[in-house]
Amino acid sequence: MSALSFREATADDLEAIIRLHEEDELGSHGDAWTPENRPAYEAAFKAIAASAENKLFVALQDGEIVGTFQLTFIPNLTSRGALRVKVESVKVKAAKRSLGIGAQMIAFAEEEARKGGAAMLELTSNKTRKEAHRFYERIGFSRSHEGFKKKF
Amino acid sequence: MSALSFREATADDLEAIIRLHEEDELGSHGDAWTPENRPAYEAAFKAIAASAENKLFVALQDGEIVGTFQLTFIPNLTSRGALRVKVESVKVKAAKRSLGIGAQMIAFAEEEARKGGAAMLELTSNKTRKEAHRFYERIGFSRSHEGFKKKF
Numbered sequence: 369m370s371a372l373s374f375r376e377a378t379a380d381d382l383e384a385i386i387r388l389h390e391e392d393e394l395g396s397h398g399d400a401w402t403p404e405n406r407p408a409y410e411a412a413f414k415a416i417a418a419s420a421e422n423k424l425f426v427a428l429q430d431g432e433i434v435g436t437f438q439l440t441f442i443p444n445l446t447s448r449g450a451l452r453v454k455v456e457s458v459k460v461k462a463a464k465r466s467l468g469i470g471a472q473m474i475a476f477a478e479e480e481a482r483k484g485g486a487a488m489l490e491l492t493s494n495k496t497r498k499e500a501h502r503f504y505e506r507i508g509f510s511r512s513h514e515g516f517k518k519k520f
Numbered sequence: 521m522s523a524l525s526f527r528e529a530t531a532d533d534l535e536a537i538i539r540l541h542e543e544d545e546l547g548s549h550g551d552a553w554t555p556e557n558r559p560a561y562e563a564a565f566k567a568i569a570a571s572a573e574n575k576l577f578v579a580l581q582d583g584e585i586v587g588t589f590q591l592t593f594i595p596n597l598t599s600r601g602a603l604r605v606k607v608e609s610v611k612v613k614a615a616k617r618s619l620g621i622g623a624q625m626i627a628f629a630e631e632e633a634r635k636g637g638a639a640m641l642e643l644t645s646n647k648t649r650k651e652a653h654r655f656y657e658r659i660g661f662s663r664s665h666e667g668f669k670k671k672f
Contacts, residue, residue, distance in 0.1 A: 385597065397599040405600050412601025419595055421573055440594050443571055445537065446609050447549040448557050449564025454606070457598050478670070487672055492644060492665035504668045513644035515665025516656045518630070520639055 369467050370429050374476050377424040377436065382413050384433040385426065388459040394494060423480070427460075427473050434461045435469050439477055441484055450487035453477070458491070471507055521619050522581050526628050529576040529588070534565050536585040537578065540611040546646060575632070579612075579625050586613045587621050591629055593636055602639035605629070610643070623659055 377385060386409055389399035399405075416422045416438065427435035440454040455477050460469045474489075481489055492515035493500045505511060529537060538561055541551035551557070568574045568590065579587035592606040607629050612621045626641075633641050644667035645652045657663060 389597065399598065399600065408601040409597055412595055412597050412603075415595035415601075415603070416597075419573060421571060422595060424597075438596055440592070442592050442606070442608070443564055443567030443574060444590055444608055445541065445561055445564050445568075445576075446551065448551060449560040449567075451564075451567070454594070456594070456596055478672070482672060489670045489672075490644070490668065492642070492667050494665055495663075501666055501668075507670075509668035509670045511647075511666050512669050513646055513667025514653055514663050515644050515667040516642065516653075516661035517664055518641045518659075518661045520630070520634060520641075 369469075372434070372469060372472050373428045374425055374473075375428070377413075377426045379410070379413060379417075381426050381433060382409055385424075385436045385459075388433070388436050388461060389457070391462040392459065394496065424457075425473075425476070425480075427469060427476075429464070429469075432461075434464045435459060435473050437473055437477060439480060441481075441486065447487065451485050452488045452490055453481035453484070453486045455489055455491040470503060474504075474507055521621075524586070524621060524624050525580045526577055526625075527580070529565075529578045531562070531565060531569075533578050533585060534561055537576075537588045537611075540585070540588050540613055541609070543614040544611065546648065576609075577625075577628070577632075579621060579628075581616070581621075584613075586616045587611060587625050589625055589629060591632060593633075593638065599639065603637050604640045604642055605633035605636070605638045607641055607643040622655060626656075626659055 383401050386401040416424050421441045423439045425437055426433045437458040438456045442452050442454060478489055535553050538553040568576050573593045575591045577589055578585045589610040590608045594604050630641055
């Protein structure tokens with residue numbers, strides 16, 4: 369596999385990132401790069417870019433965006449005030465899965481979290497994503513929590 | 521039960537908040553208001569207070585702090601850029617549990633989230649907290665995700 373590189377996403381990457389969301393096999397979020405959705409994605413991208421605590425990354429291979437993920441640095445009191453980092457919206461291009469890109473992305477995320485002074489990475493994954501769960505356990509995550517959501 | 525009121529925490533509330541953490545039956549985070557820990561809590565409180573996306577609340581009853589929780593507003597691309605709110609560090613004073621304080625805290629959290637333009641509340645809860653899981657399902661949360669953590 370050609371080497372991956374990582375950088376923070378720019379507004380010009382937005383379509384490529386949403387195309388990765390489109391390929392999500394669950395599809396439950398209904399994400400698609402359409403003229404109707406575009407303003408909402410652009411507004412959300414601006415909010416992420418303006419946030420001191422959020423970083424949206426892309427993974428590149430041979431100049432192509434093959435993965436994306438977002439980090440949220442969360443200051444909190446628990447564990448004697450240990451900063452934690454939430455990993456969200458982890459997507460790998462469908463044609464490039466099972467080649468180690470996800471593992472490199474999470475390793476990079478961990479490096480970023482450590483550099484930022486965090487003591488922990490955390491993430492949630494839909495209960496139907498059995499393969500993803502095995503992956504996260506393989507790379508050192510503990511499946512210690514139940515994840516609850518309430519949509520309005 | 522006397523009525524509850526809610527407000528954002530101030531630095532003066534920090535000891536009372538950490539005392540609620542101390543009462544946590546899991547105790548796995550080792551939180552305690554000791555001279556050794558105090559600077560770490562004060563630094564974490566400052567980081568929360570300085571953050572545009574984090575709000576730490578206390579619930580008061582008859583002038584006493586009986587509960588606490590933290591909200592993190594997370595801009596993200598998923599679901600056409602729907603803003604989400606993570607609820608974290610939900611604690612109710614041990615002597616005041618099972619009286620409806622938790623439900624009022626989460627209802628207040630939902631109101632704050634809606635006012636802030638969010639479309640969803642999310643939280644994780646340690647797999648051993650069976651009673652908490654029943655509580656969250658009863659008040660409308662769906663236990664849809666697995667929660668993973670990796671400590672460094």
